[in-house]
Amino acid sequence: MPSRWYHNSAMEKQILIAGGGIGGLAAALACSRAGWSATLMERTREFGEVGAGIQMGPNVVRRLHAWGLEDDLKKVAAYPEMLRVRSADTGDVLGRLPLGERARKLYGAPYATIHRADLHTLLLKAVEKDGTVQLHLGRWLESFLDIGPAVQVTALDGAQLEGQALVGADGLWSTVRQNLLNDAEPRITGHLAYRALIAQRELPAFLRSSNVTVWMGPDLHVVQYPVRRGHWLNVVAIVKGQVIGDVDDWDQETHTSDLRAAMGRTCNRLQDLVSAINNWRLWALCDRPPMVSAGEQAKGRVALLGDAAHPMRPYMAQGAGMAIEDATCLQAVLSGPERPMAERLQAYANERWRRNARVQARSIRNGQIFHAKGLMRWGRDAAMDVLGTRLLDVPWLYRG
Ligand SMILES: Cc1cc2nc3c(=O)[nH]c(=O)nc-3n(C[C@H](O)[C@H](O)[C@H](O)COP(=O)(O)OP(=O)(O)OC[C@H]3O[C@@H](n4cnc5c(N)ncnc54)[C@H](O)[C@@H]3O)c2cc1C
Secondary structure, eight states: OOOEEEOOTTGGGEEEEEOOSHHHHHHHHHHHHTTOEEEEEESSSSOOOOSOEEEEOHHHHHHHHHTTOHHHHHHHOBOOSEEEEEETTTOOEEEEEEOHHHHHHHHSSOOEEEEHHHHHHHHHHHHHHHTOEEEEETOOEEEEEEOSSOEEEEETTSEEEEESEEEEOOOTTOHHHHHHHOOOOOEEEEEEEEEEEEEGGGSOGGGOOSSEEEEEETTEEEEEEEEGGGTEEEEEEEEEOOOOSOGGGOEEEEOHHHHHHHHOSOOHHHHHHHHHOOOEEEEEEEEOOOOOSGGGTEETTEEEOGGGTOOOOGGGSOHHHHHHHHHHHHHHHHHSSSOOHHHHHHHHHHHHHHHHHHHHHHHHHHHHHHTOOHHHHHHHHHHHHHHTHHHHOOHHHHHO
């Protein structure tokens, strides 16, 4: 196959990005805002995101506002006023965290919930409007070479691209990471996520909701929150379970009856919610151990971003949030004074890895707390009763 080289005349201002998910698009916007051209390669022929929701803490919403996306976000997001924790067994409220105005005052931005496709579209439109990013769809990064003054990328279709740096935003099974670090594969956590979206008008009134609710039960938890300006409800139920088949591409259709069986003896209200939804999809949750050094986030002219660098369990609802934070940090190091690219990326890695590791570790811990049984569960409920909001708030994260 003849090789095809894509050169940029202003090569010294060119960044290559692998992956066009939320992380890759955020990285593209960051490069553009820092005054760099970027070429983004996405292996699929069309951009898209799974039909599910995403929660964004004030730490993430603040960054989107700084990119000038506040008005666009308002058109598609929901802004819950309250996060409630309830017992999955009895339905009792165990704790509350006011969001809305409190988050705005304390952390400079609201707590938002959004359909993943809406967030993806928002970022894509911003990238297209800036006009400095070339989007290559159907282009699958196969390998790369850091040749000192540049990085050369080869795609599966034989195309070759050259840039000053490569950002691997190619997700959990990242090829860039594999080439860069050659470390172990992601871990299978033994947790399965059932995900669904339903129009609120299709639900009986008592099941509709404009807030975030986290139902905690032994070995399981369920999270529900509004998306699409409150018109739709996103529901995620996480239970223990085994992967059958290839975990690499594990997004399966499933049935309400499977989920009901997995949920065991939960309260009527929760069972009613599950029964009201027909279209569930089932995901195997994978992660990596928390990062231990900056070397896991960048080396030479190659940086990792989002799930490629620090895939995490979803129990802090911050995986995409950390990808967006990574991107804003990338923008800062690319905007800074003239210096070698490897130094810029080293500064990016030094700045990001500890925070990412902390969120990964807290996500694992939260999973244990959410799914607690016996004494641990009793302690959790008692602590929530006494400390309430203080226990549920995460100032170090939301202020960060
Ligand atoms: C059940 C569940 C609930 C979650 N809830 C939240 C939440 O509430 N809040 C939150 O912030 N996060 C949440 N997350 C985490 C969040 O979904 C991820 O952290 C985030 O989507 C990662 O984005 P990414 O761009 O890094 O990776 P991905 O979304 O995986 O994107 C990677 C992209 O790279 C492309 N690609 C892969 N390989 C190549 C290649 N070789 N060449 C070119 N392109 C390639 C892929 O096609 C894909 O488009 C949740 C996750 C799960 C599983």
